[in-house]
Amino acid sequence: MKLTILVPANFNFWRTVYSHGWSALKPFSIDRSEHALHRTLELYNGRISSIIISQKSIESLLVVSGQSVNPEERKDIIRQVRSCFRIEEDYTEFYREARKHRKFRWITRAGAGRLLRAPTVFEDMIKMICTTNCSWSLTEVMINNLCQKLGIRSGDNQYTFPTPSAISSCSEKFIRKEIRAGYRAPYILELSRDVADGKLDTEKWRSSDLPTADLYKEIHSVKGVGPYAAANILKLIGRYDYLGIDSWCRKTFFELYKNGRKVNDKVIERFYEPFGKWKGLFFWLDLTKHWHGKKDPF
DNA sequence: GCGTCCAGGTCTACC
């Protein structure tokens, strides 16, 4: 199967793939030799499809799969890919704002700003919890384990991201020891059970009309999701009003603007305050600007 | 190889 997905004029495939660490976490993987992003998807009807996404032209993405799919499955693949690459989102206002600042004009020229996300908010939430209080290598271990031990295997030996029900059927001990999530296990389990039972509808957040502050409170109320995680989940929903500062961001900010001298988070927040509702995105792109000149930032 | 220390966000208890 081959299909083409049209993209907006300012779309940049690689800057989206390398926008943050998600493309290095299963079921995403980067194929450097083929210049493509791999992803194993679970379709609406339970069928598993491993796809390879690459930039076909300036105007379109090419999605290839070894399997044949029916028209409805094809629609679902397109829907999921469009959502991961944020193709629906309108960045006109953001680019207009970026053009006003000399140091951020590169953003508009580069077509940067789209942050890669998972097909579901649930997957983004679990991944974000797994980035807290640990090294990136441990995050990779936890996510690999979740996919390999609880996901569904595809024909080409890849795994899907597990469903809320798959995770919620496990014991806390299993998630703690086998997934290696440690003390995060009860948080992962509670979130999965609440989503599986329908007590928490994380997917509605992407289309919510709630003011961002209220949405932040709701996301923050999930156990294991603190200020850093809630702010970064918001960014993947399309709200950039919070910074989501972690130790890497602090260190990078100190090096960029303070000659390595440590400053309070409030100083960082004041620095990006002029960027209003886009400050979280300016903050992230500012700190990762040096990635954008590199072929492979990870 | 083993033990110790530290970094990394979030939660809870306490002031």
Added chain:
DNA sequence: GGTAGACCTGGACGC
């Protein structure tokens, strides 16, 4: 509202 300590793991370091 602010702060201390616990949570758990991997990595660095010293022995």
